[in-house]
Amino acid sequence: MAVVSLLVNQSSVVADSGRIEIGQKDLQDPPYRIEVSGSYILTSPLVVTQAGANAIWVMADHVELDLNGFTIFGPGNTSVSAIYQSAGNRHLKVRNGNIENWAGGTGAAMGVNAAGAQNTLEDLLACRSARGFYSGRDSMVRRCIAFSNASAVEAYGIRVGDGSQVQQCIVRKSRSTGHNSHGILTGAGCVVSDCVVSELSGAAGFSIYGINAGAASRLIRCVSYACSNATTVYGLAVGEGGSIRECVSTYHAASSSAQGFSGGNFAIVQDSLAYGNDVGIKVANDALIQGCMAAEADADGFQFTSRCRLENNYAYSNAWGGFSTAGYQNQLWENDAIGNYIGFYALMNHSNFLARNTGLLNTTTNYSIAAGNSLGTLRTNPGRDFTVEEPWANFSINP
Amino acid sequence: MKNRKTRWGEGACAALMLLLAAPCWAANGQIKLGQRNIPLTITNSGSYVLTESVTNGSGSAIQVAANNVTLDLNGYAIKGNRTSFSSAISVFEGWRGVRILNGHLEDFGRFAVGLGDFGRMERITISGCGQAVGAGEGCLILDCQVFSNSTVDIGNPIDFGPGSIVQNVLYGDSVSKYPFDAIVEGSAGSLLSGIHVAHQATTGACWVVQAGAGSLVAGCTVADCRTRAGPMIGIQALFGSLVVDSAVQGIEVVNGSAVGLRASHGAMVLRCRVNAVTSSLSQATGLYGTYGTAVSDCTITDVAGTGVEFDSMGRVVRSVSSGHAGLGYEVIRGGVVLRENHAARTSGYGYQIRGFTSLLLLNTASRAGSGFWDFVGQTNHRAQVVSSPGMFYELRSNSWANIRY
Numbered sequence: 001m002a003v004v005s006l007l008v009n010q011s012s013v014v015a016d017s018g019r020i021e022i023g024q025k026d027l028q029d030p031p032y033r034i035e036v037s038g039s040y041i042l043t044s045p046l047v048v049t050q051a052g053a054n055a056i057w058v059m060a061d062h063v064e065l066d067l068n069g070f071t072i073f074g075p076g077n078t079s080v081s082a083i084y085q086s087a088g089n090r091h092l093k094v095r096n097g098n099i100e101n102w103a104g105g106t107g108a109a110m111g112v113n114a115a116g117a118q119n120t121l122e123d124l125l126a127c128r129s130a131r132g133f134y135s136g137r138d139s140m141v142r143r144c145i146a147f148s149n150a151s152a153v154e155a156y157g158i159r160v161g162d163g164s165q166v167q168q169c170i171v172r173k174s175r176s177t178g179h180n181s182h183g184i185l186t187g188a189g190c191v192v193s194d195c196v197v198s199e200l201s202g203a204a205g206f207s208i209y210g211i212n213a214g215a216a217s218r219l220i221r222c223v224s225y226a227c228s229n230a231t232t233v234y235g236l237a238v239g240e241g242g243s244i245r246e247c248v249s250t251y252h253a254a255s256s257s258a259q260g261f262s263g264g265n266f267a268i269v270q271d272s273l274a275y276g277n278d279v280g281i282k283v284a285n286d287a288l289i290q291g292c293m294a295a296e297a298d299a300d301g302f303q304f305t306s307r308c309r310l311e312n313n314y315a316y317s318n319a320w321g322g323f324s325t326a327g328y329q330n331q332l333w334e335n336d337a338i339g340n341y342i343g344f345y346a347l348m349n350h351s352n353f354l355a356r357n358t359g360l361l362n363t364t365t366n367y368s369i370a371a372g373n374s375l376g377t378l379r380t381n382p383g384r385d386f387t388v389e390e391p392w393a394n395f396s397i398n399p
Numbered sequence: 400m401k402n403r404k405t406r407w408g409e410g411a412c413a414a415l416m417l418l419l420a421a422p423c424w425a426a427n428g429q430i431k432l433g434q435r436n437i438p439l440t441i442t443n444s445g446s447y448v449l450t451e452s453v454t455n456g457s458g459s460a461i462q463v464a465a466n467n468v469t470l471d472l473n474g475y476a477i478k479g480n481r482t483s484f485s486s487a488i489s490v491f492e493g494w495r496g497v498r499i500l501n502g503h504l505e506d507f508g509r510f511a512v513g514l515g516d517f518g519r520m521e522r523i524t525i526s527g528c529g530q531a532v533g534a535g536e537g538c539l540i541l542d543c544q545v546f547s548n549s550t551v552d553i554g555n556p557i558d559f560g561p562g563s564i565v566q567n568v569l570y571g572d573s574v575s576k577y578p579f580d581a582i583v584e585g586s587a588g589s590l591l592s593g594i595h596v597a598h599q600a601t602t603g604a605c606w607v608v609q610a611g612a613g614s615l616v617a618g619c620t621v622a623d624c625r626t627r628a629g630p631m632i633g634i635q636a637l638f639g640s641l642v643v644d645s646a647v648q649g650i651e652v653v654n655g656s657a658v659g660l661r662a663s664h665g666a667m668v669l670r671c672r673v674n675a676v677t678s679s680l681s682q683a684t685g686l687y688g689t690y691g692t693a694v695s696d697c698t699i700t701d702v703a704g705t706g707v708e709f710d711s712m713g714r715v716v717r718s719v720s721s722g723h724a725g726l727g728y729e730v731i732r733g734g735v736v737l738r739e740n741h742a743a744r745t746s747g748y749g750y751q752i753r754g755f756t757s758l759l760l761l762n763t764a765s766r767a768g769s770g771f772w773d774f775v776g777q778t779n780h781r782a783q784v785v786s787s788p789g790m791f792y793e794l795r796s797n798s799w800a801n802i803r804y
Contacts, residue, residue, distance in 0.1 A: 023428065043428025045444060045559050052527070069469025098444075098467040098496055107464025120409065125467070125496050125517065147517050147537050172517075172537040172562045198537075198588040199564035224615045225562065225588025246669075250588070250613030250639040273667045275613065275639030295665040314693045314714050316665065336714045336736050339691070361712070361734050361756055384774060385783045391798040397756050397780055399430060 016231055030055055037062035042070045044054030051078030058085040058092050067097020074102035081113035089116040095123050102129035149174040155181040162187035168194045175201040181208045188214040196223045200232030202390050215239035221246045223345050227254040237262035250275040279303050300324040310335055321345035332357055342368050355392040366396040441468055452476040463490040463497050472502020479507035490515030500747045536560035548573040561586040571597040579582040587611035597622040605631050622648040629655020636666040646672040656682035662692040670696045677703040684708045705729045733757050748773040762801045771803040
């Protein structure tokens with residue numbers, strides 16, 4: 001035990017289980033430094049009152065830190081982060097506890113700042129801090145809650161580096177007062193599943209992202225709800241080549257534009273629902289939108305740039321276009337637009353292709369398609385028992 | 400929404416009984432709790448662990464008046480005696496971040512858990528209680544089982560606030576003496592996943608699973624639920640909700656209407672199954688869409704009434720409606736697109752389209768008792784119906800035909 005105590009730079013006790021105990025008594029001159037791989041466990045709440053001090057600084061690989069249900073309290077506005085991992089370390093596992101009041105104004109202020117890689121954060125809660133959790137590349141974050149956090153710099157509840165996974169996490173009622181706010185922010189190639197982000201707020205001139213996933217990331221069964229008070233809001237966003245499946249993004253509001261879903265080039269959005277935003281689902285180039293619904297947007301239901309394919313989607317009661325593009329070479333196949341201001345809208349002469357779609361009871365017109373696009377035969381109010389030979393026909397139904 | 404948090408007044412007496420017996424500390428710093436500590440009011444943040452099963456007669460066994468409390472039941476049980484006002488664990492209003500895990504709660508007449516805001520409940524089994532759990536906003540409820548409860552008139556059995564996740568929860572074999580809003584009621588912007596409700600009997604109106612606006616219901620099941628006085632709805636998705644890969648199997652209403660799955664304004668239903676919905680008053684509907692809803696790739700079978708009923712302004716695609724005592728598909732007010740659906744073995748019409756400006760394309764129907772189609776509305780649009788086209792048929796001149804066979 002004596003040898004271990006020396007190595008961990010504190011006079012710690014080794015429990016019967018072999019785990020090294022950390023208590024308030026070990027925190028007289030914070031941070032508590034972990035310089036040796038091993039298993040550590042809190043035996044009391046930790047309270048840090050010193051400005052600019054971490055509670056625990058992990059400087060070794062392969063460290064498991066069990067908070068044992070306890071809370072690490074910070075000094076508030078003068079704090080940095082409760083748990084800090086040096087960027088060169090990896091395989092840190094932090095679990096089972098709470099972090100509160102790490103609300104410093106610098107970019108280093110947050111609950112857990114695991115700047116290394118290949119870490120696991122699980123069963124944690126962070127609140128009243130600047131930001132919640134950060135872990136570097138190839139990490140796993142699961143069953144964590146971040147709420148009521150606020151930062152003057154870029155804010156996030158949970159942030160992970162490239163190749164990470166985030167599962168079963170909640171971020172709620174967090175904000176940045178002078179920068180962008182993210183509920184969950186990921187690097188490239190990440191998977192975010194079964195997560196809920198709600199009621200984030202931001203600042204004028206900045207953006208809120210419910211979930212902002214990097215290139216080639218996947219969002220599965222996630223919910224983004226009611227984020228507001230920023231210039232722009234993106235409910236669920238993926239970068240280039242990302243995908244979104246079975247997600248819901250609703251009731252976002254912004255002074256400029258609130259998008260339910262946002263996809264970069266080559267994005268895939270499937271089986272998802274946007275409701276009550278400014279724009280329901282918006283993608284860039286070469287994207288696929290399939291089996292989705294966009295309803296009650298203040299502007300367009302579906303908005304896409306160029307070379308996208310939209311198949312089997314439904315736009316309902318959007319205040320401008322059900323399906324709208326200013327781009328070119330898009331393909332719209334078997335979509336339904338009902339009760340929008342305009343059903344299908346392609347104003348420019350840009351070689352878009354529309355087949356087997358239905359526009360029904362849209363307020364001004366079912367199709368506003370400029371010459372130069374390709375629109376399959378348009379059958380308007382065909383009546384009962386109609387026959388149409390053309391398999392590429394589109395239908396237009398008016399009162 | 401009721402009883403999400405315990406009111407101060409309700410626990411005031413117990414709060415005055417603070418720490419009747421001082422708990423002791425485990426080797427790892429956790430505070431050990433045993434029978435001699437019960438009833439208990441926790442007033443300090445910390446980590447608490449049960450070291451034995453405990454019982455409590457009336458009031459709350461454990462009350463929490465602190466933030467960030469972890470209560471590990473350590474595999475043990477907290478048991479009551481079913482008295483009317485008893486509860487196992489209650490978090491006072493205004494406190495949050497309580498985590499309860501790994502144990503059993505039995506025989507509390509009022510409720511098992513009042514969780515507060517941003518609470519977590521994991522791997523808990525609840526049986527013989529009134530309300531199972533009332534949770535506040537931003538809660539995480541995972542891997543729990545609730546059985547054999549007898550719900551009293553204080554709230555929905557499982558009730559949670561906005562922005563929550565409830566996943567892998569089993570609720571079954573329970574009865575209710577009083578009507579309530581829902582068995583599982585989620586507030587707005589929540590994720591309900593892997594929730595299974597089975598063998599529930601109640602006496603009044605009941606929504607078995609209700610998802611608040613902007614929620615996601617994924618992989619949930621409602622099975623064998625009944626009431627003596629309806630209406631009863633298996634799964635109800637409110638405004639802007641998505642229901643995917645879920646099933647309703649067996650809704651029975653003795654006196655009143657029954658609906659398997661109800662989608663409110665702007666909701667979407669994907670890959671769901673509804674089967675065996677019955678009402679003694681012949682007021683049964685398999686899947687009901689209010690207005691602006693979308694249904695695709697669903698199967699609705701054996702309903703003692705209409706399979707799929709739409710009010711107005713929606714779409715139904717690639718679904719099967721079969722074996723009903725009434726209609727296969729019914730549109731009430733119009734503005735609905737029906738495409739590539741199938742109706743079969745219905746006592747009533749395969750498709751009954753009332754109202755105006757609906758459009759039917761590429762649908763099929765077979766063995767409909769009253770006839771294959773009934774267009775009550777005169778301004779609806781329907782591709783020609785081709786009857787029994789037979790072997791190797793070709794419809795080159797009628798690419799959008801509906802087919803009966």
